[in-house]
Amino acid sequence: MSQHSIEVKNVRIGFMTGDFKDIGLKEFCMRKLTRSYQAKRFWAVDGVSFTLDSGDMLGIIGTNGAGKSTLLKAVSGIMRPLEGSIHINGRVAALLELASGFDSDLTVRENAYLRGAFLGYSREFMNQQCAKIIEFAELQEFEDRPFRQLSSGMKSRLAFSIASMVSPEVLILDEVLSVGDGAFRKRSEKKMLEIINGGATTILVSHSLDQIRNLCNKVLWLDHGKQVAFGQTQPLCDLYEQYLVTKKLPTAEELANALKPAEPLAQPETLAPSGKGE
Amino acid sequence: MFKKYKQYQFLFEELVKRDFSIKYKRTILGIFWSVLSPLLTLLVMRLVFTQFFGRDTPYYTTYLFAGNLVFSYYKDATTNGMKALVGNKDIITKVKMPQYMFVFSTNVSSLINFLITLVVFFAFTLLDGIAPSFRYLALIYPTLCLLVLNIGVGLVLSALYVFFRDMQYLYNIFTLLLMYMSAIFYQVDKYAENIQRLFLLNPVYVCIKYFRVVVIDGTFPSLFYHLLMFGYAAIVMLIGFWIYRRNNQRFLYYM
Numbered sequence: 186m187s188q189h190s191i192e193v194k195n196v197r198i199g200f201m202t203g204d205f206k207d208i209g210l211k212e213f214c215m216r217k218l219t220r221s222y223q224a225k226r227f228w229a230v231d232g233v234s235f236t237l238d239s240g241d242m243l244g245i246i247g248t249n250g251a252g253k254s255t256l257l258k259a260v261s262g263i264m265r266p267l268e269g270s271i272h273i274n275g276r277v278a279a280l281l282e283l284a285s286g287f288d289s290d291l292t293v294r295e296n297a298y299l300r301g302a303f304l305g306y307s308r309e310f311m312n313q314q315c316a317k318i319i320e321f322a323e324l325q326e327f328e329d330r331p332f333r334q335l336s337s338g339m340k341s342r343l344a345f346s347i348a349s350m351v352s353p354e355v356l357i358l359d360e361v362l363s364v365g366d367g368a369f370r371k372r373s374e375k376k377m378l379e380i381i382n383g384g385a386t387t388i389l390v391s392h393s394l395d396q397i398r399n400l401c402n403k404v405l406w407l408d409h410g411k412q413v414a415f416g417q418t419q420p421l422c423d424l425y426e427q428y429l430v431t432k433k434l435p436t437a438e439e440l441a442n443a444l445k446p447a448e449p450l451a452q453p454e455t456l457a458p459s460g461k462g463e
Numbered sequence: 464m465f466k467k468y469k470q471y472q473f474l475f476e477e478l479v480k481r482d483f484s485i486k487y488k489r490t491i492l493g494i495f496w497s498v499l500s501p502l503l504t505l506l507v508m509r510l511v512f513t514q515f516f517g518r519d520t521p522y523y524t525t526y527l528f529a530g531n532l533v534f535s536y537y538k539d540a541t542t543n544g545m546k547a548l549v550g551n552k553d554i555i556t557k558v559k560m561p562q563y564m565f566v567f568s569t570n571v572s573s574l575i576n577f578l579i580t581l582v583v584f585f586a587f588t589l590l591d592g593i594a595p596s597f598r599y600l601a602l603i604y605p606t607l608c609l610l611v612l613n614i615g616v617g618l619v620l621s622a623l624y625v626f627f628r629d630m631q632y633l634y635n636i637f638t639l640l641l642m643y644m645s646a647i648f649y650q651v652d653k654y655a656e657n658i659q660r661l662f663l664l665n666p667v668y669v670c671i672k673y674f675r676v677v678v679i680d681g682t683f684p685s686l687f688y689h690l691l692m693f694g695y696a697a698i699v700m701l702i703g704f705w706i707y708r709r710n711n712q713r714f715l716y717y718m
Contacts, residue, residue, distance in 0.1 A: 210633060211629060258715075262559045264712075264716075279557070302477040303474065308476075
């Protein structure tokens, strides 16, 4: 059991709505005094479980607001889930919403160092790799220019180059395969495949079903935070495409039928909790 | 412990560097601005208050400056500290790292700012006719205590600011009130003994008093002052760390 590369069990992540973040301290005190204070919890991720082994590539699908990005934050260790557990073996590299979080007044090189520091690289490592990173991002001529002069595609390119400099055991990608223009995209995909073929476990969030069909061997389908299904790529992608047209979640039976032939022992328990659909 | 420090040293240095570039690249006057603004405050106070409070206060310019110097350091450091978490939410929501680093790094730039103003302060004491002395070395102690206090207050405020976004305005009002209670431009001697003691509840006042005793009176404050300053700094710092330990994981849910 412990040899799984990623093991996610019954994870729930909830945000409070209508509580003190929205109303401020003055209003909070007033409402507490008048006993009208109410906060509701909104479950962004609600009871998700899956396990991945080394070399697996998981695609997470689901419509906007299904909880995909939140789940990634939890798996990459940034956010601790309120319930459930996540176990990960090895070093995690998370590439989430790449272009933000840079400082527009610093130069490209300064930003590269800063981001490297955030990711836990050492100064020696950055000294060695900085030229390589900037070269990979094709930003040599911008090296000492302020960051705000860069286009958003260039920013993502730099972010990708920095984050992919290490070879992690677990790679987490949020819509990053679509970074940059044609030429860079090819090279970034190549780089990514290098990491993946090096035995890394990968989790990928993408709205491109083709990409998921081509790359992933497992798929996790989320809907409004709930887990619809976890299993084989092709049947689930077919069902998801159907869903996108009909807007009706498949029934438990349909899911079981779709997944059965491909994988007889396809962890049936993961289908049970939330397969009921409407 | 040491290994952990080493691991985050690079991050810390880069953060300090960033805070500095942001602060000084964006203004034309650069680093002089940080000196200019307390000097202007000093000038206005000197012009306005000399008639009321300056007549029976010896070395009134130095007296004012000492108050302004310490208070503006406190205000600057804690206000920046308060915004340290929320201001970096783009990063905090994407990368796993110790969040208190942001409070630490902004405190470094505030401290350097303070030290630059301190040099100007010493120049003014000369103009005011106070002979320099090795006694000034004693000022290291209140500066360190103030640094710890500022980090502690910054930790507390930055956590609160994550949860309550109106903290900014409330804290602004608080610092304004605190300024009037810190005896920056008036003397406390006019009050009764009991009320004078109440001033000691204000850590910023205690620090200002320390500076004045050393520079203007030419003596050292009593042991009681030392212990009091240390106590304030330690208590606030502990509260700050306690809040961070408890809420470390909750911050993200509110950003």
